[in-house]
Amino acid sequence: MRNISDVIEGYLKQIIELSEMDHVEIKRSEVAEKFQCVPSQINYVIKTRFTTDRGYVVESKRGGGGYIRIKRIRLHEKASVIESILERIQNGAAQNMAEDIIFRLLDEGVVSKREAKLMLGAIDRQTLLLPLPKRDEIRSRILAAMLFTILYEEDQR
Template sequence: MARLSDIIEEFIKQMFNENANNVVFIQRNELADQFRCAPSQINYVLTTRFTYERGYLIESKRGGGGHIAIKQLEYDDLNKREELINQSIGDTITYHNANALVNHLLESGIIEKRECEIMKIAVNDRSLTSADNKNKIRADILKGMIMIILS
């Protein structure tokens, strides 16, 4: 049986599939009521499953009719792609976040399965055993590979 977090994630992704644009608006309390869970469970899903590395941007509007906007990032414009990649990777990146970013690129159809596997191996801790600053080297390698693929 799927965990509640997985079910909520799939529900939100289904909202993207049914929506013509790349933005979904949700109200945390209403979604929590629908799934009979605490609003903090919705926060957990948003902060772990809809991250920048996975190709999403979360914006929340507070107040009376407040909502949370989940934007699916697009990679149409090459300059925009490079900016998004640099912002999501930064100067350093952990293996976990690199993995999430590479998986997002695969799910978005930007890279193929084989490229995904090669990239994961290249930035794996075992591949960087002698490196002093693995996260910096990992970021540089990942940026280089993605820039070549996107060019």
Template sequence: MRNISDLIEQYLKHMLQESSDGAVELQRNDLADRFSCVPSQINYVISTRFTVEKGYFVESKRGGGGYIRIQRVELPTLTAIQGHIVHTIGEQVDQCAAEGLIYQLEEAQFISKREANLLRAAVSRESIAVKLPLRDEIRARLLRAMLITLLVK
């Protein structure tokens, strides 16, 4: 059985998919009532699963009549994706940013689930068992080389 965070994430993704403009506005308390959870659970899901690295822009307005707006940021075309990769990765990349980019490419179906899993394994801190900042430099080189190879078809 999936946990409440997974259910909330799937619900929000479904709402985004059904949206004509790729964005949804919601009330945190209404969503918490729908899932019978505390509003902080909604904050947790949004802050950890709907990040810029994963391809989402989140805006919130507090106070009476406040809302949370989640917008899906589409990746550029395949020809522009290489520049996006080089820009995102740079000379160093931490594990969180690397996994976010992999997630974004998988969600946009530029890479398969299997390829994404292989990339995650290759750039994990367990696989690159050296101290920082060298680990982030090696991760950047590996990830950039693997993604460019995968995306040049």
């Protein structure tokens, strides 16, 4: 069974995809009312599910005419995306960050569902039974190796 956060995330993604503009503006209170939840639940979903690593930019304006603007960032070229990710993870990668990156690669079609599952299994904290910060360093090295493989495969086509 899906929880309220999953339902809100799905709704917001749907209106973003259906939008004819490059972004969507929502009122937190209106979305909270639609799902009969507190406005802070909307904040939680936006903060955790609409991150840069997942391919979104979020802006907000407070006040009576305030809004939350969510913009989907589309990848232009797989190689440039992978290179920017490699740059971002060079100092280590926490599990949430690595998962967000993998989910974005899946959403953008850079990796298949099967490849994403393999990647998630390889970088999981249960797989990497090491103390922090060593675990985050090893996770970033494993993720980087996988990304280099994808990048190399892309160059061979």
